[in-house]
Amino acid sequence: MTSKPIGEILIEKNLITKEQLAQALELQKETGSLLGEILISLGSITPIQLYQVITQQGPFEYTGENLHLLAQEIDPKLFLFFNSQDFFQYSFFPYRYDHEELEILTPNPNNVSLRHFLEDKFPGKKLIIKLITPYELDWLAHIFFKDKFLQEATSGLFYRSPEESAMRVFTPVQWISLGALCALILIGVFTLPRLTILILLGLANLFYAISVIFRFVLSSSGAKLDTNSSLFKKNEPQLRPNDLPTYSILLPLYHEPPNVIRQLTTAIQNLDYPPEKLDVIFLIEEDDQDTLIHCKAEKPPYNVRFVIVPEGMPKTKPRACNFGLAFARGEFLTIYDAEDIPERDQLKKAVACFRSSPPDIMCFQNALNFYNAEQNILTRLFTLEYSYWFDYLLPGLYLNHLPIPLGGTSNHFRTKILRDLGGWDPYNVTEDADLGMRASYRGYRVGILPSTTFEEANSRVKNWIRQRSRWLKGYLQTFLVHNRHPFQVVRNSGWKGWFTLQVFIGGTTLGQAFSLILWILFFIWLFNRGEFLQSYFSGPILYLGVFNLIVGNFLGIYLSMLAVFRRGIDRLIFYSLLNPLYWWLTSIAAWKGIFQLFTRPFFWEKTIHGLQIKEK
Template sequence: MALGDGARYPHAIHAGLAPLDGDAGPGWLAAPRGRLLAHLLARARGGDRLGARLAITTPSHLSRLVRAAATASILREASLGLANLDPSLSAKAPSQPQCAFAMTAIAASTFAFGLAPAFTLAVVSLSMTCFFLASIWLRLFAGAASTACGQEPFRARVEDRRLPVYSVVAALHREARVVPQLAAALDAIDYPRGKLDIKLVIEHDDRATRRAIEALHLAANYEIVVAPAGWPRTKPRALNIALPLVRGELLVIFDAEDAPAPGQLREAAERFLRAPRKLACLQARLAIDNIEDSWLTRLFAIEYAVLFDVLNPGLAGLGLPLPLGGSSNHFRTEVLREVCGWDAWNVTEDADLGLRLARFGYGTGILPSSTQEEAPARIDAWLWQRQRWSKGWMQTFITLTREPRRLVAELGAANSLALALTMTSLVIAPPLWPFFTALMVHDLCAGLPSPASALELIEVVLWMSAGLFGTGSILWLALLGMKRRKLLGLWPFLALLPLYYLLTSAAAWLALYDLILRPYHWHKTEHGLAKTSWQAMPALAAREAAVRPPSSEGKRDLSFGRGNDFQDAPTTQPA
C-alpha cells in the first residue's frame, strides 16, 4: 500500500491522515488517536461503510510510510536547516574573514615582537590579564547573584487536564547498556501518561541499541525513530530528525544515562504556563550520580555543582545569556522550531542553542529540579568528552564572532560583553592557563616585584589581582556549590583542582587540533560504566517489579526509510 503524492511531511503524521495511491480500494489511510478513534469505531458499529473510503493503521506505521516518502527532505532539513535559514548562525559556514583576521593579527604581533619584544609582550600580557580579570569578576558577580535565587519546594497546583502534551526526546547511539535504566527513569516521571510523547532516536546501524529497546516492550507512548545514514553523524542531527515528529507543546532533551527527578516535567510545565512566551527554555540542574567512582568523578561533581547550582542561576538572575547544558533542557516546541532547532554541525549544540535563543530575543530560566548523570571515571574517557565540549565551544565562539556588529545589535552592549567574557573563560582561558600560571609562579619565585615604570606597576597590580581573585573565586564558588549540593565532604579533593585544570587545558589543545583536522567528528562517551550509582539500581528494580504487558499498538516501528534492515510493517486493515 503506497501513499499518494498529497502526503505532506510532517503534516500527515500529525493529522493522522494521508492519501493513498491508486483508484481501487480506500482513498485515505488514517491513524486516529483518542476521541477520533472512538468516533470512527462508533460510526463503523452504526453501519457506516468506512472501509470503502478509509483504511485504518497505527500511528507508528503511518509515520513510517510518510517518513519513507520524505527521506530526502528530512535528511536535508536535519543537516542543513539552520545553515539554509542563516549560514552565519551555523558552524558549517566557512569563516575565511575570521581566518584572515587571525592571520593578520598573528603576523602583526610577530612583527611587533621582533621590533620591541619586551613592550609587545607587556601589551599582550596586559590585554589578556584584563580579559581574564573581567571574566573572574563576572563569575564572582554571578556567584553573588545566585545567593538571591531562593529555592522553594515545588507543589503541584495545576490539574492534570490543564497540563500540555510534553514530548521527551533522547538521542541514543551505542547505548544498549543503559537503555533499561533510561526506560525506568522515564517510566518514573510524574506526568499524565496520555500526555507524554517519548521519542527515542537511534542510528540506522545501531542494532544492539535497537534490540535492547525492543526487548523492553515499551508502552504505546514511546516511539522509536531510526535516523537514516547521513552527515554529520552528530547528536544535534539526530535531534533535528525527531523535532518535526514531536506532538508536545513542550519538549525536553534527556541523555541516555539521565535520571531526572520524577516531578521535573510537571514543575517545568507549570512554570511555562505562568511565564510569558519570551521564556523559551528552562535548564534543570545537572548533578553527578557516580561521585564515589574515582577522584576524577569527585572533581567533576564539584565542577557541576559550581556550574549548575551557582553560575547558571546567577547568570540567569542577572538576565544574562547562558550556554545550556547538554541535557534536561526544556523548551517551548514552537519557539524551538522557530529558531530552526539545533545546529547539526556544532558538537556542543547545547551551548550554541542557548545563545541563539538569546539572539532571537528569548530568555532562559533555571529549573530547581535536578537530573542525575554519569561522569567518566577514567582519564581517557574524560579527555575525549572534554575535548568534544571544548571543540564545540570553539565552534560556538567562531559563530558568535562572525558578525560582531550584528551580535551587539541583537543582544545589546552589556549582554554582548558578558557573553564575550563567558566565552573567554570557556575558550581562551583553558589552553593558556598553564602558561600564565607557570609565569606567575616564576615571577613569585624570583622575589617581590619591583616595578621600574608605570607600565610595569600596572602590569604587576593586574597580575597579582588576577592571581588572588582567580584563586579566591575558584575556591569560593567551589565551596558555595558544594554546600548547596551537600558535597562539603569532598573538600580534601580541592587540592587536586590544579591537576584538573591542567587536564582541562590538555583537552582544549586536543580540541584545537581536532577542530582543524576533523571539525564535525563526534567523540562518543561510553555510559553504563558507573560502579557507585545510587540512582540506577532502585529505578531498575522498580521497573523489573512492575508487570508491564506488551504495547497494545503491536510491534514498534523501528524503521526509517526504504531498504532498512529493521523495517517493520504492521498489517493495515480497512475499517
C-alpha cells in the first residue's frame, strides 16, 4: 500500500507520460471528474490498468480477473434488498453479507452517495469493497438480470398498464365499433347509395379542410418561436463544465454497414461534452453478429459499451431501447439513429434547458434535418417536409400547450421520468409519437431544443415507402391506443389535447390515405364531367372540394416555401411546387400502413442506411 497520488504511480509504471497527466489534471479542474476516468476517456490507460494501480494505492482489491468465480459466489438473496436500477445508479453489485459485514463490487470505491445508500439499507454493517471495472459490472448485471430486463423491455408496459400498450391492436369495443361502422356503410351503399356516398364525401372533405386549417394555425404560431437562439441564450450562463452530469446515449443498431458505423462513431466522438461523463451504449441485436464486428473494428473509446439485446419478438427499436434503458447510468438520456450527426453542442444545450425548466418538462425534442438534402428530387421534397415539421409544426404545438408526438431520434429525456413512464412501447412502431402523447396525458410536457441533428434522407422510393408506411401505421396504433378512453384524455389534456389526437395523430394517416381517393375523383370529374359525378360534386361538397384543392394545396406549398428560409436553403423553394406529387407518394405509404395494421401490426420495416454518407 502506498500514499502516492495515483498519477505519480502511473508515471512510475510507465503507463502514462507527464504530458498526459498534465492534460488530465487540467481537464479535472474544468470538469471535476475523477482523474482515472479522465485518463481512460483520453485513451491513456485501460480500465484494468487503472484498477490494478488503485489496488496498490489503497485498501481495495481488484477482483475482475476472477470475476467468473466471484459470480458463482454471489448471494442471490441480496437482490431482494435492491431494485435492479440501484446497481447502475450507484455503480455497484452486491456480493455477499453476514451479520456483521456487507461485501460489494464497485468500480468507484470512493462514491459517497453509494456509501450513504448502503448505510441506510444495512445500518451498522461493516462495508467491504472489492474493485471491478464498469464493463465487468455490466457483465454481472447481464448474467443475473438479463431475463428480468428482457421481460420488462418486452412486456413491462403491457403488464403494468395494458390500456396504454399497442400489444393489443384493437380492444373488443374498438372491434365492435369498427365492425358496426363498416356494416352501416355497406347497408347505406346498398340501400341509399347516393346519400351514403354524399355523406362520406362530405365528411372526408370536411375533415381534410379542418386538418389543413389546424396545421396552418399551428405553423403560424410556430413561426414565432426562434428555435435557433432564444432558449439557448436564456440558459447559456448555466453551462459550467464541472456541473455537467453523466449523459447516456442509446444507439440502436441493426444490420448497419461499416461506413455507417464509422460515421456514427466519429459523430459521437465529436460531441462537445466531457468524454468521461458520456455513457454511450451501442444496442446490438443478438442475431446481428456482422454489426457487432463492424462496431469492434472501429475501436470506439472506453466510454462506449456494447449491450447485446437477446433474441425475441417483437424485433423492434423500442424493445431494444427498453433493454438498453436498464443499463443507462446518466441523469439525462438521448437516442440517436445509426446515420445521425448531431450538432456538437447539443448535449450541453439540453442540460442547460433542463436545468432552467420546471420538472414537468420530461423531454426536449430538437429539430431533424438532412445532410444529403440535394441528392435527388425525393431528398429535396423530404427536406422541405422535415423543415416544415420540425421548424414550424412542432414549435406550434409547443407554444399552444398541445401534446407533441416525438420524433424517432434526438429526444432528450430525464432518465428517471422516462423509467417512471414505462419507457417505450415495444409493440408500437412509432414508439416516439406514442411516448410523447402518453407523457402529455400523464401531466408532463415536451420542450423544443434549439439544436439540429442531421440524418440521411431516403433517396430511393422503395426504401422511403418502407419507412413512411411504418410511421403512418404507428400513428394509427397511437391513435387507437389513446382513444380507448377518450374522456380520460379530455380530463388529462383538455379538449385541445383530445382534438390534437384526432386531427394530428389519427388525421395524419387517414387524411393522407383519403387524399389519394379525392385526387382520383377530382381527375375523373375533371376529364369526364358526366351526369353521374356531377350529381355527387355539387353544392357544399363541391365548395369544400374546391377549397381543399386550391386553399389546401396552396397552404401546403406556401408553408414548404417558408420553411426553407429558416434553414437557409432557399435554393429548394421551387421544389415546393412538386409537393402534390410527394403527397401522392405519402398516400400510397398510408394505404400500405393501414393494410399492415391488420396483417402485420408489429412488423418493423428496416430503413436501409448508408445509401449516401457525408464525407468529412
